[in-house]
Amino acid sequence: MTTSTIKTATTPAPAQPRQRKRRIGPGWFLVSPSVALLLIWMIVPLGMTLYFSTIRYNLLYPGENEFVGLENFTFFLTDPGFFPGAINTLLLVGSVLFISVVLGVLISALLEAADFGGRGVVRVLLISPFFIMPTVSALVWKNLIFHPVSGILAAVWRFFGAQPVDWLAQHPLLSIIIIVSWQWLPFAILILMTAMQSLDQEQKEAARLDGAGPIAIFWHLTLPHLARPIAVVIMIETIFLLSLFAEIFTTTSGGPGYASTNLAYLIYNQALLQFDVGMASAGGLIAVVIANIAAIFLIRMIGKNLTDQ
Amino acid sequence: MADLKIRDLKKGFEGHAVIKGIDLDVNDREFVVFVGPSGCGKSTLLRLIAGLEEVTSGTISLDERDITDESPARRDLAMVFQTYALYPHMTVRKNMSFALDLAKVGKQEVESKVNEAARILELGPLLERKPKQLSGGQRQRVAIGRAIVRNPKIFLFDEPLSNLDAALRVQMRLELARLHKELKATMIYVTHDQVEAMTLADKVVVLSAGRIEQVGSPLELYHHPANLFVAGFIGTPKMGFLKGTISRADASGCEVELEAGCRIILPRAAEASAVGTPVTLGIRPEHIGVTDAGAGSFDVTADVSERLGSDTFCHVRTTSGEPLTIRIPGDFRDVYGECLGLTLDADRCHLFDAEGQAIRPLMRQAA
């Protein structure tokens, strides 16, 4: 809305400039509340974060908050948790995306192809994990499935005479990846399944006449048809997965050590466990930069796919 | 060679019969058109032939080979869909070569076949485009090209022209006719447009409610419809129908008394016992003559006229309220509301019994 108004303002038609000018007035006036609200919504927190990130501001040591320049940033970047946190963030986002897209495509293709009674029930069951609160599902996984004493997996291990695994302690990042994938796979299935239903039946019939088997149809028709919904899934999941927090907080608390700490958790750690608001703000800004780098790559890769069809 | 034989074919969807027993032969190099009103089962019959639907009972054989339970890919048939069903993310070239690529045909051969099809259909400059960058007529040609490259025994078309505008439809109709001759192909074509049926077909199959009403050449159907349904379905404007009863019958012919108020002697064999039975007389618009009121066989009231330039279709209503259409020269004056006299050409009349079956003329029965 705002951009279109600006465009008309910068390229006035020479024939009737006066009329143009008069039209801009009320346009600006009418959109200004929403623009102002959006600006305040963004600028104020960003400005405050910027400000906090350049001062010494620790809640444990009240007193004057003197200006320290980029010290907070250097501290955050050289924090022993920063490097593992960044790597863990990438690993988490990457593997959950991979699992949810690959399994999502396969499961929704199977659901589409298979014709059995109770398909509706299966669909609802497949999608339901998405509606469970992250904290709740993380706790369920922690106490009922992964738990080395009372967990289901432990029972299975014991049944086969093996030593139960303490998942959250021995494979913390893998455990979190499993939990988060379990939550986000339904989202992928939901989007991909609906997209699959919109595939033209006659195209499939034409392909059958052309001699394509189910696998060839999947490869040459279904997958290209799904390119766009897959892009949507990747975009949306990336946005949410970059700021993953509740699952880590309720299960491993980022440990052991920094083994399951991601950037969001690291910032929380700085701000609320060490009460260092200044350093947490600096971490937040670094996270924003990293998220933007990821976004640029994503838009390069996928945005083209989204717009050009 | 491509001889298709369909025997006692039936198809039901969840117990609801759609195709109710079809026997049909399609001979090599024939252009067969299925016509019929909407919902009569034309598409279903075509899809049964293509193998896209499973038959409920009956057999389909192609060149003595039973293909009833064969998979669609191995029937050696190609189909052109009403919505074209092009693969949207493949180029025109890839669309056409898809079947050959799947069949692992050599690169060189694929190339030459695609180029040949593109030449026939004048698609050369469009080969690298995607379907969405094409016009409707071009997409249609790509869909046909996709069928041509496979060199199938039979081409199946399901209302391929119904998404095109009128001018393009006429052009594509001619192209299809040319293609049929050029490729020496066997084609089965579904349409509900009887102009397409009449102009393209060697053999027209008129379907109604899952049954064949009549099979024959276009002119055979036009001149000798087997029953009221075919008589009313083939020909524009529609054949006019007048109710009547047989009032006298002997070896030389029978006299029909029409409710419209006249008697007419027709060269039809009828037994004396037939006197009094109700019949329907059919007459095509071009076989009715117009004179002044009182001078013809019976009088009618003129309704509106449709002027097409070359012809005028004058709609009239008989005294018994039956509508008739008359085809007269284009410069006929407007006669709305006036009383006209009509003459019927007795040799061109069609007579149908109470069941709607045609009563054949004397000469044809003797022959």
Ligand SMILES: Nc1ncnc2c1ncn2[C@@H]1O[C@H](COP(=O)(O)OP(=O)(O)OP(=O)(O)O)[C@@H](O)[C@H]1O
């Ligand atoms: N998959 C299906 N399931 C149930 N009924 C069907 C199915 N396909 C077709 N029918 C029914 O079969 C009948 C014939 O359908 P069909 O598509 O063959 O008609 P058509 O002659 O091609 O009509 P049109 O000229 O409108 O295309 C219709 O009554 C339709 O409702």
Ligand SMILES: [Mg+2]
């Ligand atoms: Mg149809």
